[in-house]
Amino acid sequence: MIKAEPRTILNFLNTYFDVVRDLFEYQQQDGLITKEVFDMICHKHGAQMKSRLREYRVVRSIGSDFEMRDVYFKLMEFLLFEFKPLLPETIEKYKGAISELFMKIRKSEHSDRDILQERIKNLSGQVREFVDLVERNAFRLLAETRDLKSNIDRVQYREKVHKASFWIEYYILPLNRILDVNHSESVTSKLVEVCEYANRKRLDYSDETTRSEYEKLYTQLIQTNQDLLKQSKILTNELIPLLERIRTESLILTGFIEFLRNPYKVETPPLLKGTRTMVYAKDMYFKVREFFEQFQIEAPVIVENSEADFDRWIFDRTLFKEKLAASMPVNDFFGWCFKALKKDFDQIETDKFFAVTGLLFDEELQIDYSKKSDRVSIETTTSILDVPKLKIEPAIKL
């Protein structure tokens, strides 16, 4: 029994909210509060804290450790909106309780009025708890799914697939089955059945106070069924598609990342292998056109005509070499060059003359220098060249 006044307890909760919240968080995380944790949390508030927590029945001892009492735990869950999703198996137990009470109500229709009214009230209480749990679960699942979608914790894709599959398989699909009004075994369909029964009885039951209880139950169930329908819609329209998308997207990305790790070692989707096109093939024309089209866009090339007049004469070494060979031996090489050019041109330019004189470096020729240092004068269009008189003969091959 608690000696303290309710307001005293509420004041305590208000003043030491942080302490109770810490205890709640440890309890939520580990399932209990170890002695070390309990001592650590209470330490800074003095020895009185421990005794008060026990006195106000916030905690109770479990061996040397502690646990937060259910009523406070639920209060903190509600205040902090920190609901832990419950496995649907836990929620499904209400179906048993509701069915049992409903069956007894029907059987005891004409027996003791008081017990009938108590059962109706109890049924109403079970329905209230059931709806509350469903709502909290749906809310928590939605929050978990959105966290998974935004991926603030940077969960790996593979882990995301696993989590999404886990939520779908163990929480959402079973919860959806519980809420599926079309499923004869679902809790919702049982509630619809109770609702119909309450509707009849609120009108035709002989006792007025019992009729009034049926009336309350009926009104509650109408609202409950609407709420459950809303939760069912959240599950089917939002949660399941969202999780399916997370699962699919993450699966695809996992696949792509695995592929990109070593893209040349994995078989890619087979497509039609391209065939070699023969020149007589029908589509050759298009393929050739496509090939040439790539060269169509070219940078413009600007060609400027040079105004400078230049002679396009190119020295034909072979021809002059043959002419020289035919004239061997030649007593005056430079004079011969001049005469050879003179046969083709009236005017001899210096560069033309020098081009022909290049024949002198041919290894097949033997050059004799005049002992008298005789020189000859060659007159080109621009210069008068004073050159030695050289005798040329074919070289003697050894």
Next chain:
Amino acid sequence: MVYPAHHRQIVEELMSGKFLLNNEEHFNSLKENESFYTEFFKVSFDLELIMKPEFCYLLSKDTQENFSRDVSIFIAILSYELDRDGRNFIESFDFNEFTFEEIDNYFLNSSFIDLIESNKTLRDNESRRTLLNGMARRNIIYKTFEDRFTFTQAYKVFVEFAKELALKRIKGEPETQNVES
């Protein structure tokens, strides 16, 4: 013998490696005569006709195909970068228009830059244009303008491939490996 409507167009396009899409008129003719065409391609060319609700295509036994690998790498990197950018990549493939410039930005800033630079069809803007033109010719993308495109439903071939690969890896199955091409 009476051939189905658009027979010539169907054969020519499929044989040139194109995906036939369900918004094209000749796709319906192909769908209505699916069993005929399945047999036709098998008997005539030893090719398999793959029919999906949104598209269909042919595939040969020989899977040593570089184009498929290049497209797979392209879509894989783009998916990864779109996701990193906070975009839903499946929705983007289904509904968004991409510009070449946008693609270039994703590829230039990608963490897979080593892979991109070592692949001659992806390494620079010009080579990526060539790959995209090839994809457009095969109906994997649809060029809305000279420098803009949308994906056709044919992208799903590559997405399915990734999904299957992930499932294999998650289950720990060994992956069949290709000789490096």
